[in-house]
Amino acid sequence: MTPYIVTAVIVILLLVMIVINVVQQQRQKQEAERRQELARHKAIIEETEDLLPFAGQMPISSQLVAILYGRLADALNGAFKFNKDANLKARADDALNQQQQALQHYRPSDDNVRLPDNELQMVQLLQAVKRLIAVLRTEFNKGKVDAEVFRNEAAFLDRMRLKINVDGLIARGVSAKTIKQFGSARQFLNKAKQLAASQAHQDNYLRAKLQEIQLHLDEINHNRGAALVPPKAEKKEGDIQQPDDVDLLFSPKKKW
CATH class of the missing domain: 1.20.58 (Methane Monooxygenase Hydroxylase; Chain G, domain 1)
Structure with a gap:
């Protein structure tokens, strides 16, 4: 076998190895993309x-x-x-x-939403609503949801999220009031009032909640125990940090 033939065989083998390697890499890439x-x-x-x-x-x-x-x-x-x-x-x-x-x-x-009494179930419902909003927006961006349907459903889910937050804050406020943590109670109730009052078009649900909140606040203000709370422990409504949805319900109950 002449040196030329040996060289040619080596070159062919190298080319075959290169082709096989390229094919394997391509298959691995396709398999990774498939997975x-x-x-x-x-x-x-x-x-x-x-x-x-x-x-x-x-x-x-x-x-x-x-x-x-x-x-x-x-x-x-x-x-x-x-x-x-x-x-x-x-x-x-x-x-x-x-x-x-x-x-x-x-x-x-x-819009007549029946919210659960259990706080854990309320948090789970709130998380589901937020995920539904994200899914609705994703499908709309893909062009699979009509613009009018998107507006109507997004508005409904936003109202539901608001009502869950308001109800959750009221429940926290009432719980704090029951154990005479009046500073915490005011904070939760004032935040609930702020959220409920922020809606330009209030329905019967929100109007009823605003009345309920005010009754609780009036009771706290006229309760003798409220006078025992040190002034420095009280926060003005404007000083309350604005947490996100789930944080409102998951936040620890503070002792004042």
């Missing part, structure tokens, strides 16, 4: 399936229910492209069927 897309679709599926039970507990419109089922169907079909599991396809078809049923049996949102 990443599959994980993304699974995350959407899990989140949406977590929200659907909460949607059943809330007086939300059938439009929003249909949006959730449509999102679930899209994610299941997306996952099916990367994992040919017949169960995924069957679940996607069922989600589409549920979406059509929701659209055929229209039910508007109901």
